[in-house]
Amino acid sequence: DIVMTQTPLSLSVTPGQPASISCKSSQSLLHSDGKTYLYWYLQKPGQPPQLLIYEVSNRFSGVPDRFSGSGSGTDFTLKISRVEAEDVGVYYCMQSIQLPHTFGGGTKVEIK
Amino acid sequence: QVQLQESGPGLVKPSQTLSLTCTVSGGSISSGGYYWSWIRQHPGKGLEWIGYIYYSGSTYYNPSLKSRVTISVDTSKNQFSLKLSSVTAADTAVYYCASYEGGAFDIWGQGTMVTVSS
Numbered sequence: 001d002i003v004m005t006q007t008p009l010s011l012s013v014t015p016g017q018p019a020s021i022s023c024k025s026s027q028s029l030l031h032s033d034g035k036t037y038l039y040w041y042l043q044k045p046g047q048p049p050q051l052l053i054y055e056v057s058n059r060f061s062g063v064p065d066r067f068s069g070s071g072s073g074t075d076f077t078l079k080i081s082r083v084e085a086e087d088v089g090v091y092y093c094m095q096s097i098q099l100p101h102t103f104g105g106g107t108k109v110e111i112k
Numbered sequence: 113q114v115q116l117q118e119s120g121p122g123l124v125k126p127s128q129t130l131s132l133t134c135t136v137s138g139g140s141i142s143s144g145g146y147y148w149s150w151i152r153q154h155p156g157k158g159l160e161w162i163g164y165i166y167y168s169g170s171t172y173y174n175p176s177l178k179s180r181v182t183i184s185v186d187t188s189k190n191q192f193s194l195k196l197s198s199v200t201a202a203d204t205a206v207y208y209c210a211s212y213e214g215g216a217f218d219i220w221g222q223g224t225m226v227t228v229s230s
Binding site: 035037039041047048049050051054055060092094096099100101102103104105106 | 158159160161172174175176208210214215216217218220221222223
């Protein structure tokens, strides 16, 4: 199985400040079709996960542009340019290049 | 807008079979392009993909659970189901159904908590 490793485990951020989460995969997520199968989800308290970013850097429908994704191969980053109170929750990265789909352990973001 | 809703018993006895159903509304499960999925989350823990099914019946399971999992689809009811046999306390979790398209789990149900206990 592909292991997804996220850092940090938790993050406390002042509103309006940036935040960054790292995700590393144990194998390259670049497929022969040219796509990189790395996704980001946010699980707000008491809710199911919601898709934020697909294929490394594409924002899903309705996701604010303060969220951005970058990276390649095995190293990826999710950035929030200016954290807002509604951004609290646990962020997960996930890979879909190989079954079984696997998720990172999560990064908990809270507001200072 | 497609919506998903899980249903089923919240309490299952050890060694029995956990059975859950996901009802799809706002769209047809037979429309194609989507894999209908089950994902679980142990209390306070991360996410574990269980498996998914295409409307034609093709299934893909997590090898860690494959021997105990069956996912089926009922296109007439616009539902798909999960059966997990020989459950133990380690199967206590929130179970989510979700649609999977093009690499992403894009629509999720609200989740249902299943506790395995005698």
